[in-house]
Every structure is written in C-alpha cells, then in structure tokens.
Amino acid sequence: MKQKNERYPESERIRAWYRINKRDLPWRNTSDPYRIWISEVILQQTRVAQGLDYYYRFIERFPDVRSLADASQEEVLKYWQGLGYYSRARNLHEAAQDIRQRYDGVFPSSYEAIRTLKGIGEYTAAAIASFTWNLPYPAIDGNVIRVLGRLFAVQTPADSGKGIREYRRLATLVMPPRHAGEHNQALMEFGALHCIPRNPDCTSCPMVEQCAGYASGDPHRFPVKQHKTKTRDRFFHYFFIKHNTNTYLHQRNGSDIWKGLFELPMIETEMPADLNVLQETSAFGKLFQKTGRPEFTLVADEIRHVLSHQTLHVTCYMVEVQQENAALKKMVRTSREAIDAYPFPKLIVNLLSKIEEK
Known part of the structure; x- marks a missing residue:
C-alpha cells in the first residue's frame, strides 16, 4: 500500500x-x-x-x-x-x-x-x-478498464470474476486518495477521448513510456475479454387500430423489455410471418374477432431494431375496424391527437412517425 x-x-x-x-x-x-x-x-x-x-x-x-x-x-x-x-x-x-x-x-x-x-x-x-x-473509491467503467488493461497489459479477462478483482486492485493502486475525484474523472475522460478502442494515438500518449500494452506491440488486444454477447431474434407484428376517432395502446409489464412503456397492440411470432400467416394464429383471432371486417394497410415491413441482447424484426399494419371487441376494451383507448402524451420506446415512436405520413 x-x-x-x-x-x-x-x-x-x-x-x-x-x-x-x-x-x-x-x-x-x-x-x-x-x-x-x-x-x-x-x-x-x-x-x-x-x-x-x-x-x-x-x-x-x-x-x-x-x-x-x-x-x-x-x-x-x-x-x-x-x-x-x-x-x-x-x-x-x-x-x-x-x-x-x-x-x-x-x-x-x-x-x-x-x-x-x-x-x-x-x-x-x-x-x-x-x-x-472526494471519497477514495475507484470508479471503474469501460473506459477505465481499457486504460488500465493497456497500461498494465492485463492478461486476465476483464469480464471474469478474477478479472474484476484484478482491475479493482489496479484502479485502487493508481488512485491518490487525496485526489480521488479528479483522478477518476481524468481516467474516464482519457479513455473516452485518447485511449479509444480503435486506432488510439499512442505516440502522443502521456504514458506511452510506461504502457506495457504499447510495449507488447499490440495494445489493441487489451483489455482481454472471454464472453461474447448472445443475441436472440424476435418477431413483432404491430397494429395501429382505428375505431371511429379512437386508437388503442397496450402497457408492457412483467420482466420483459420496455416495462411500464406503452406500445401498439402486438402479436409476437417465433418466425417471420406475413398477414396470411398471422391470420391463422389464435392471438390474431382474439385481437380482431367481432370487429366487423377489418381492413389492413402495411405501414412498415421488416424493420430491424437492435437491442443489447435482442434483435427485433418488426412489421406494422394500420387497421380500420367497425366494432370494438372485448380485447380492445381492455386496452388504453386514446385519440391520434393525444397519443404523444404516453411514454413509448423509440421503436414505437418511429412507427408512429411512419403512420403520420400515411
């Protein structure tokens, strides 16, 4: 110490x-x-x-x-x-x-x-x-891990339990307790602006002479990581449903994405599906039964929306119905003019913009 x-x-x-x-x-x-x-x-x-x-x-x-x-x-x-x-x-x-x-x-x-x-x-x-x-606690984010990983040429994967402990030890080692706040800010800013992930300007680095990663001839390989993020594909089919002056929203709950936010009525399928395939599903039957003869207009086809661990493949239809069924009565009823008052994920904001153009 x-x-x-x-x-x-x-x-x-x-x-x-x-x-x-x-x-x-x-x-x-x-x-x-x-x-x-x-x-x-x-x-x-x-x-x-x-x-x-x-x-x-x-x-x-x-x-x-x-x-x-x-x-x-x-x-x-x-x-x-x-x-x-x-x-x-x-x-x-x-x-x-x-x-x-x-x-x-x-x-x-x-x-x-x-x-x-x-x-x-x-x-x-x-x-x-x-x-x-100015309390002496090291703030370790991705930028700090990159700077320390290169400075000390850390071989331990940063995303392993052992790596987390190693980076915490190094971050504490280089942090002056009396200047903890400025030090943490500086280390993070240095990683964000100078010691960047790709093509860092090592020759103008103030620590190039002490940098073990630079001395190794391959600073880009640090920090070492062991895990690659697995992603899953999901297929969402949205419906902007109009009945007279009303349209309908659903509030997401549970532990899935976008908890607490609103979206258009949606059917999720395990694979890509066009309208003919959707019409054969039980979810489609529940959503549109006893609504008269709904007319569907394709608004967006195969939008790809990437999240951290998921890729959403999205289609959207505008639908005019003649009657309001039980499923729609359980949803939030609003007007096209008042819809902007609700909190939506970015995907739905984009879909609503496309609908406005129709």
Missing part, C-alpha cells in the same frame, strides 16, 4: 492531461450529488453528445430528488423516452422515493448508503462519492 506522501506518477500524468483536454460538461461544474447521479445514469448506455439534451431536459423538469420522487412513473418514463434501457428510469424514480422516505429528500453522503439505492452499483456509487465528496 502506498503511503500518503508517495507520488502517483500515472495519476499525475493523466490529471495533467485532463486539465488541458477535458470537456466542459454541466455535471462537472457542480457538486450536487443528485445532478451527478442523473448524469452518470444517463451516460451508462448513452454517448455524451447524445445525452446532453436529455440531461438538460430531465433536470429542468426534475431539478432535485423531491421533484423526481413526487412525479408519476409514467411521467418519468416520458422524459426518459429516446434514451432506451428504461429500467434506468424506473430505478431512478424508485431510488428518489427511497431517498425521500429514508433521508428526508437529502442525498446520502456515504458510499455504503449510496450503494443501497435501487439501481446503483459499485461504479455509480464510487463516481458520486468521489466526484461530490
């Missing part, structure tokens, strides 16, 4: 680089743990350039813990619309309500307490604790 007066050369170089090259971002100009928390959750699955507008919009509507806790989940999801990975928004909402109840709306100031909040793991807790209070 390093002593307090011992130097941390890797950190000193990266922090010097950071002071010159860091981006001017709103969450770096505040010590408000709430705003830092919101930014970190947004950036978990979103690039900074894409996340900025969402951050400003979210903070304008929910400027503090209480305003977020007091809102409905549907409204929170609506303001999250377009960011994807909607469990993040649900967790934010639940955690804000927890802070309101347990801490009277004041964001907890210890790493251990922050870790108890819904949806906050080691990385996010360390980021909030170090950025806000």
Whole structure:
C-alpha cells in the first residue's frame, strides 16, 4: 500500500492531461450529488453528445430528488423516452422515493448508503462519492478498464470474476486518495477521448513510456475479454387500430423489455410471418374477432431494431375496424391527437412517425 506522501506518477500524468483536454460538461461544474447521479445514469448506455439534451431536459423538469420522487412513473418514463434501457428510469424514480422516505429528500453522503439505492452499483456509487465528496473509491467503467488493461497489459479477462478483482486492485493502486475525484474523472475522460478502442494515438500518449500494452506491440488486444454477447431474434407484428376517432395502446409489464412503456397492440411470432400467416394464429383471432371486417394497410415491413441482447424484426399494419371487441376494451383507448402524451420506446415512436405520413 502506498503511503500518503508517495507520488502517483500515472495519476499525475493523466490529471495533467485532463486539465488541458477535458470537456466542459454541466455535471462537472457542480457538486450536487443528485445532478451527478442523473448524469452518470444517463451516460451508462448513452454517448455524451447524445445525452446532453436529455440531461438538460430531465433536470429542468426534475431539478432535485423531491421533484423526481413526487412525479408519476409514467411521467418519468416520458422524459426518459429516446434514451432506451428504461429500467434506468424506473430505478431512478424508485431510488428518489427511497431517498425521500429514508433521508428526508437529502442525498446520502456515504458510499455504503449510496450503494443501497435501487439501481446503483459499485461504479455509480464510487463516481458520486468521489466526484461530490472526494471519497477514495475507484470508479471503474469501460473506459477505465481499457486504460488500465493497456497500461498494465492485463492478461486476465476483464469480464471474469478474477478479472474484476484484478482491475479493482489496479484502479485502487493508481488512485491518490487525496485526489480521488479528479483522478477518476481524468481516467474516464482519457479513455473516452485518447485511449479509444480503435486506432488510439499512442505516440502522443502521456504514458506511452510506461504502457506495457504499447510495449507488447499490440495494445489493441487489451483489455482481454472471454464472453461474447448472445443475441436472440424476435418477431413483432404491430397494429395501429382505428375505431371511429379512437386508437388503442397496450402497457408492457412483467420482466420483459420496455416495462411500464406503452406500445401498439402486438402479436409476437417465433418466425417471420406475413398477414396470411398471422391470420391463422389464435392471438390474431382474439385481437380482431367481432370487429366487423377489418381492413389492413402495411405501414412498415421488416424493420430491424437492435437491442443489447435482442434483435427485433418488426412489421406494422394500420387497421380500420367497425366494432370494438372485448380485447380492445381492455386496452388504453386514446385519440391520434393525444397519443404523444404516453411514454413509448423509440421503436414505437418511429412507427408512429411512419403512420403520420400515411
């Protein structure tokens, strides 16, 4: 273990680089743990350039813990619309309500307490604790893993249990406790801007002389990984159903994707299916029985929508029905003019745009 007066050369170089090259971002100009928390959750699955507008919009509507806790989940999801990975928004909402109840709306100031909040793991807790209070916890995200993996030429797969422990040890080793916040910010920024996944400019790297990955002649092979993400194909068939001035929505529940969000009535099949095949399914019968003679217009054919572990193959039909059956009566009835008030996944937003063009 390093002593307090011992130097941390890797950190000193990266922090010097950071002071010159860091981006001017709103969450770096505040010590408000709430705003830092919101930014970190947004950036978990979103690039900074894409996340900025969402951050400003979210903070304008929910400027503090209480305003977020007091809102409905549907409204929170609506303001999250377009960011994807909607469990993040649900967790934010639940955690804000927890802070309101347990801490009277004041964001907890210890790493251990922050870790108890819904949806906050080691990385996010360390980021909030170090950025806000300079607490000495290493914030280890993908950028940090890449920098450390190359700097030390780590052979252990980063996505293994042993690798996780190894990277935590290295991150702690290079972090000066008295400068934890700036160090964590600098290491993450360095990975995002300089030590990038492909074609990093190693010759201008401030740590090139110490980089074991560069010395190996193949820095791109680090960090080592052992697992490849398995994806599954799913086939969704949506129906924009019109009856007089009404149209219909379904709210997704359970543990599947997009929990709490709304979508058009949908039939899922195990394989690609055209309208003739769909008409033979029991789900089609339940959805359209006793609706008169529905007329179908193809709006979108074989849209491919890629999620982290799934690829959705999507078709969409616009349907005019003469009668409202039992299945439709169980759905949310709305009008074409009021439909934008509901929170939708990005896929449905895109489908509605196509329908508007018809």
